[in-house]
Amino acid sequence: MRYILVVIGLLWPMLINAQAWEDQQLFKGENPVQTLRVLSSTDTGFFSPIIQSFLAANPDWNVEYLVTGTADISAILQQSPQSYDVVISSAMDLQVKLVNDGFALKLPSISHPDWAQWRQSLFAFTSEPATIVVNRSAFRGKSIPANRQELIRALREAPEVFDGKLGTYDVRSSGVGYLFATQDARASETFWRLMEVMGGLKLRLYCCSGDMIDHVASGELLVAYNVLGSYAAARQLQDDRFEIILPSDFPTTMMRTGFVSKETKHPVAAERFVRHLVDGRYFATGLNTSSLPQLGLYPEGRNPTVIPLEPALMTYLDKLKRRTFIQEWSNAVIQ
Template sequence: MAALVLAVMLVGCAPKPAGQATSAWDVSAAQREGELVVYMNSDGHEDVTDGFQRRFPKIKVRLVTLTSVKIRERLIAETQAGKPVADVAWSSTMDIQVKLINDGYAQTYRSPEAKGLPTWAVWRDQGFGVTAEPIVFAYNKKLLNEAEVPRSHAALLAALRADPDRWRGKIAMYDPERSGLGFMYMSGDLQVYPDAQAMYDALAGSEPGLFVVGSSMLNSLTDQHVMVFGLTQTFAEWWARRRNPDLGYVVPSDYQLLISRVAFITRSAPHPKAARLFLDYLMSDEGQRRLAQSGLPPIRSVGGATALGLGARPIRIGPALLANFDQGRRTELLDTWRAALKQ
């Protein structure tokens, strides 16, 4: 009993990190755990993880980069086998994250930092969206005249209809059948754009290059395709800065799907307190600044909610995304897509 009282007293004396609302108890426990494993589906988070490591040097961070589908498969397999799993799963494929949460692979954490997020970005105190990223059109400045670049979804549909030969074999996109992102983008477009089905039919008829990996898709712009349909602004900016300065992008003027990278603490996290500390860091003022430095649009500005543009259509984190896993709906959408590809 005396040892327990002493431990409580020591934690009560432990300083909370400045600018972060994590409890002193969780901070001390996280530092004793000393390790954090994060499964994520993209690179480019150096500023964020470096910032966390500088703030909490006693915690060793290990990042494992996987596709969103592989994150799901690995997390399920490791949990069912009783093997060590990641502490945090962090991915831009929102529907897969929601499915994992709904199926019981996440644990609840009433984060004191979550109050700074918009309501659409938090679900069941388990899934937390920490970025706000528009989906854009990307293009190769050397291969496509700027005047030809469609500036909206409506303009893209009109261009495909007016001159199909011009675009045949020239557009790259995520494969809705094999890519989690590709299916999520298609599903999102169909929910917010009345002419989305006609647009996807026209895209299918243009004999597009279909990809699962975003880097392969963008590499194809150098010699094969002139335009990418459906890419986060974040990835486009990072690619232009690091890989190909000839890459340009357009934020569609009629509407922009807005995705958020969703993070959650896994149900069997070996280091749950370190996971809490990392989630709170991502949502804190410093974490949001670090995300911005990494080229990831933060979900809020420091001290307040992010002001979204008039055309922003945020994809809400929650049960509506589970419709993407309804086999009847999925089969119907993909059958329509396959039929358009064959025409």
């Protein structure tokens, strides 16, 4: 028994280091002295312009950018909160829960609209709608559906065309997929009908938006539901074989948020990084060819379709609620 414990003790640091990152990249500053560790769910490609402009302004830093799935971020941070300085994720609910549970540092000096921050700790810096991505060839000669109702009708009219060629997030493994699904379910019963229809046509489940877009572009999928609009739009710049639909019935818009870990070793630099995210000046530079959409600043303030940053986001994270929701979702999708 003691032997096993010793082995575990020896291997533990390696296990942490051996964390299976989706991507891991070190951005070097000009005269780096220290390294800021950023834990993120955003693909490196989208984020590198932001990091580059940060490093241009702060040449004495390196930024180590660590990418993992939204659902894993909570667990990784809770396991070793002192190892990460900034945490960025598109799963607003998980981020709110981490802040609520006291993992975030308060940054009182950052001024940000009330609806785009929570507890002066969690700051939103993009607003990205959930979209439906369709392959053009599937709707040749037909009108492209503008909302979920029309999509349901289209699927019902030609089930043989779409059979096995539909995709969406696997809400069991993707944090942002779960967020989109729960918010859709809150908004309308249409979501459940769509899931049932899609489930009947051998719906394929994905972990990430990137894969779904790839498959729609290649024709392997004809329709992907709840794809991150930002990724799709970036992709469309090089590849126009697919169409991006912003559902007209009820759009769901997510805000990408970031906070500074409470146990960060570099609070000043981490705050500077978040300030850099929030002030959005990098959007104005020429670096944003494939960057993230800026936080929509509506004249009346908040974008009305944006999911509000509030503690109620934790509702569907509840163990019992999640079990119930996934049960229902599975019943609808997996037939």
